[in-house]
Amino acid sequence: MTLRDVQLTPRPGGSPELRGVLGVPSAAVHGGGPWPGVVVVHEAFGVDDVMRRQVERLAEAGYLALMPDLFTAGGARKCLTATFRALAAGHGRAFEDVESARAQLVALAECTGRIGVIGFCMGGAFALQLASPSRPGGPYAASSVNYGRLPGDDAELDALLAGACPVVASYGGRDASLKGAADRLDRGLQHAGVPHDVREYPSAGHSFLNDAPNGPRLLRPVMQRILGVGPEPEAAADAWGRIEAFFGEHLREGEGRGPDA
Template structure:
């Protein structure tokens, strides 16, 4: 399990802390085709099986904020799991600059990430505590991009929520497609939560994705496209949910979190 990333916590306000009272929570190791990888999971201590939420990390890795998000879902009655998706290429907690983090992320192949997320679903199912017939993926920043890809990859997924994930960019061997390329292949409906003042995700790319979703819904080629939605918060910056960073905007974060919960419930992940 990676430690908290120094760059992620620089100049940060005091973050929200969610305790694990009434939960089974902690680090786990899950088997995967490319070898075991670490992760963090939490679920209520009694009852179950619980709907599954895969929490897909930011570029900073499975650091304390992501672990806290896992516990937040568990307190809402979910089995939440965050696999450490960078572990095969490096440890982001050792990096000190954004450029170093981006270089690490660029080395992580999408096909490996999707396979590792599949392994996370299998691990959750084998635990006997997760109902994978009610499975969703929720990702933040780097993980927001992956969320769109996973919604096109896994036909068993019921719903997904992408928090300010990049929508397009250079296409490389490791990252051959971006969300705008898979709109016509979405298997699950995605709620996209975006920021109007995001300097890294220009609004025209959000509009382009909306057009791609509309086009796909008309052809009927992607069952998830017709039911996907985009919500833009016009006056907030990137990472407005990240309560450990100066970008945090409590009002927008609270609204988006509730929209997320409503979205999961609407699509049978509750």
């Protein structure tokens, strides 16, 4: 596979300049394409080496994977508050930037036009929001929600999940910040009649799908103690297997150019 930094075409209301990271499958392994696409939404720490390797992993699995840098306009320190504000509102610059990535994938000749979304931590909450047909670019063909925060009350969650695309979700049982989230999401998806696969891993904490610790070094001991933050290889291997199987079922349907192409 190849991994390269790219410039994305900005949208009205989005970042005036927008960078991203694109992973392209190996033609020797996965044929010459076209391939389904996956928009990758990064953690609150931004586009670091750990997140770039998540893009690599998806490309190695046979997906065109594009991660927009939601902090292009000024880095995490300047953009984080605005990004979380957009997440709470369900619209705003961050959603337009993600939609730029989705539209760019659809426009690629190497893409089938079927697009999924995957997110981690903050990005997991975006992936859940983007499963809804009411969000910019929605609905996707499938969404992978990884330790993403849920809306505050059940009525809001029910409204978000009405008509949602299929969802595969993974949470850590040691993640004190998201106690009960997996069960609550599972119940909401069942109530909405949405195809889904939700699992909580008792041995895992927050960010367990990462292959290495990340974030500010001084904060890592605190994050580990409170949230159980950090890699959990056994849980991660199982979760990635579920994600790839779920995406294989919902993104490779037909293998031709999708309806949005």
